[in-house]
Amino acid sequence: MNEQKDNIISTSSALFFQYGIKSVTMDDIASKMGISKKTLYQFFSNKRELIDQVCEWQLSNPKFSFKSDQIVKLNALDQYFEFFKFVNEILQQKSDTLDYDLKKYYPKIWDKFKDAKIKQFYTEILYNLQKGIDEEFYRSELNIDFISKNLVSFYLNLSITEYQVFSSDEVFNRNTHRELTLYHLYGICTNKGIEYFENKFK
Structure with missing residues (x-):
């Protein structure tokens, strides 16, 4: 990908995440980049096209992955602790x-992005669970398909308000996430795994 185009996409992604898509204009993006709007339109014919490519870029450049170079060599529990720290940062x-x-405003883009995001997150959790079983940190009889889907459903629906049991302050609270993590790990770990993560959480 053209380096300038890639920079525009990554900058737009950050702006959309911080301020929302509706409130960020093409003028805002051009100003942030220090380029003219004409230059912006050399790469994207309209805002919809930019948004579509931002979503594709986010899927290709996930903010967290159990398979990233930084943590792929860690054991499954240490990988999950990195996930725990990442979620804490996002919650803030x-x-x-x-x-x-x-x-x-962009339901067709949303449907495509949502489906891909679910599949990607599911695959990530599934990977960590299988790795933990192989390392004997997680119980071998686990239904890892069910657990993966359960975690994906929980995390991706945190902010849905229609059936929200937790208050907004609880949803974006580190203690809530810590309790969920402990609940999850006590449910899936072997004695070996419990001993390992209890030492980490002390």
Whole structure:
């Protein structure tokens, strides 16, 4: 990909995440990049095309992956601790505007992005669970398909308000995520795994 185009996409992604898609204009992006709007339109014919490519870029450049170079060599539990830290960082940002705007203003892009995001997250969790079983940190009899889908459903629906049991403050609270993590790990770990993660959480 053209380097300037890639920079535009990554910058737009950050702006959309911070302020939402609706409130960020092509002028805002051009200004942030220090380029003219004419230059912007050399790469994207309209905002919809830019949004579509931002979504594709986000899927190709996930903010977290169990298979990333930084953590792929860690054991499954240490990998999950990295996931725990990543989610804590995301929770502090308290932003779900991007998903909301996609659903409301660009439903076709949202449907494609949502389905790909679910599949990607599911595959990631499945990978960690199988790795933990192979390392004897997680119980071998686990239904890893069910657990993966359960975790994906929980995390991707955190901000849905229609059936929200947790308050907004609880949803974006580190203690809530810590309790969920402990609940998850005590449910899936072998004695070996429990001993290992209890030492980590002390």
